[in-house]
Amino acid sequence: MNPELKGYMLLSVIKMLVVFTVVLVGVALLTLLERKVSAWMQNRRGPNRVGWGGLLQPAADGLKNILKEETFPAEANRLLFLLAPAMSFIPALMLSAVIPFAAPLRLDFDFTAGPLGRFVHHGLMPMVVADVPVGFLFVLAISSMGVYGIALAGWASNSKYSLLGGLRATAQMISYEVAMGMSLIPVLLLSGNVSFSSIILEQSRTLWFVLPLFLSFFIFLVSGFAETNRLPFDLPEAESELIAGYHSEYSAMKFSMFFIAEYANVVTVSAMVATLFFGGWDVPFTRADESGVWYWVILSHLMFFAKTFFWIFFIMWIRWTLPRFRYDQLMALGWKFLLPVALAYIMVISGAIYALEHLAGVTSPLTRAMALTVVSLVLGILVFRVLDRGVIVSGSQPRRQRLEPDLLRNPLGGRTDGVRVAS
C-alpha cells in the first residue's frame, strides 16, 4: 500500500466512525425530540424524569428494550422474522454515508506512525464517507431496498394485521418511488450531474434549487413522507385499523430496530431535501465556503445541520398536525396527481432550458435559474390554485357540502348565510 492510499484509508475510517456514531446517537435523540415536540404541540410536558430535562430518556428506553423478553409468534417463519428488522435497519444506515455534511476541507499531512508506516494526504478532503459518482441514484436505489424489511416483517409474522401492513407498505413505497424518481429529473437537467457535490456546487453558483424547481421540491417532499411511512402516510402501521401494522408482533430490540430505521430514514430524507433543494452545506451569498479553510468548513457544516434539522422538525410538525390519509386517497394522490405533475414538469423544465439556451441565447447559469424561477412561480400558482381542486391541500375532506362553523357550534340553531368557509 502506498502512503497516499493509507492516508485516504485513515481518513475514511475516521469519517465512518464519526458519521455512524453521530447518526446513531442523533437518531436516539430524535425519538426524544419527537416526544417533546408532540408534547409541546399538545400542551403537555413530555418525558422529563430521566436525566436533565429528560435527556437520558433514549438511554432508558434502549436499556428497557434490551432487557425485555423477545417473543416469537406461533407458526412464524423464524429466520425471516429475525432477518426483517435488520433488512430495514441496514439500508437506512447505509444512506448516511453518501450525503456531504460540510464543505471540503483542505488537509495536508505527512507522518510516519511506527510499524504502520507513512500516511500522506494533500489537497481537499470531501466531507462525506463515500463520494459516490452516482449520487442521488444511490440513495434512491438503497432506500428502495428498505421495503424488504417491512414486507418480510409483515409476511413472516404470520398475522393478518402484519400482512396487511406489509402489503400496504409495499404498494405505497413502490408507487411513491416512481414520483420521487421523476421529481429528481429536473434537478439532473439543471445541474447536469447526479453526484451530490456537483449539485451543491451548481446551487452555490446560481440559486438554491427550491426556487427554480419548486414543484420538484414539493413532489419530492410529499414522496419522502410516503417513503418513510410517516404521517400523513403511515398507512402500513395505522394503529386504528391495523394495531401497529407490520411490526405488531415484534417486541424488545427487534421492534427498536424498526424504530431506529424509521428515524434514520427521516434524517436521510431531511438531509436529501436540504442537499438537493436548499444548497446542502452552501453558505448563502458567498463562495468563500469552498476555499477549504477550517472555519468555513465548520460554518458550512452548521448550515447543513440547521437546514437538515429544520426539515426533521418539519416532518415531526406535520406528523402531529395532519390526520391520516385514506388508502385510496393515498394511491390517487401518488398516481393521479404527483406522477402526472412530475412528468409534465419535466417537459416544461426541459423545454424552458432548451428555449433559454437555443432561442433566447442565455448562457449565464444564474440568469437561467432566475428565468426558471419565474416559470416555476407561474406553474406553482397554476397547480395549487387551479388544478388542485382539493386533492392535496384539503386531502381528506369529503366531497360534499362543507359544514358551516355556526352549525357545528349550535347544531339546533339553523343556518345563517354569509359565513361559508372559503374553499
Place this chain on the structure above:
Amino acid sequence: MESVVFYIFATAAVLGGVMCILQRSPVASALWLMSTMFSLAALYVLLGAELIGAFQVLVYVGAVLVLFLFVVMLLNLGQRSNDLRGPSGIAAALVIAGLLGIELLAVWRYTPSRLAAEVAQGPAMLDASAAFPAGQAMRQAAAHNVVQSVAEPLFRTYLIPFEITSVLLLAALVGAVVLAKRRI
C-alpha cells in the same frame, strides 16, 4: 484486492442463483434472487459501470423483485407447489438445461479477439468508434460524470434504437392493461 472483491460477489451471485431454484418456499426463492441481483450490481460497480449498478439495484432489487414478493405474498403460496418435481418436470428441466449448456458453449468459443475481428469485418450499421471514442468512457467516469458517459451515445448515436425499444416496452404495458382490465 479487486479480484478478491470480485470472487466474493461472484460466489454470492452464483450461490444466490442456485439457492433460488432449490428453495421450496417462493418467498425464500425471491430473496435469494434478490441477493443475486445485488451481487450483480456490485460486479457492475467493479467494472466501472456505477450507473448500471445503481439502476440494477433501483430497477431489479427495488421494483421488480418487490413486485414478485408482493404477488407471492398476496397469493400466499404454501408448501404444496411441488408440481414440477415429477418425472416429466425433471425431463423438461434436463432438456432446458442442455439447451442452455449448448448456448453457453457457443458463448465460450467467443474469445475477445474473435469478437473484435467479427465486429471489424461485419457490416457496420453504426460507427462504434464515433459512439465510443477511445478512452472517452473512462475519462468521463474519471471526471465523475457517470451519467454523461451513458447518455451521450444513448441519445445521440443510438437514439432511434433507444426509442424503438421504448415503444416495445409501451406495447408490453398496453398489453398488460388490456389483459387485466375487462372493460376499457
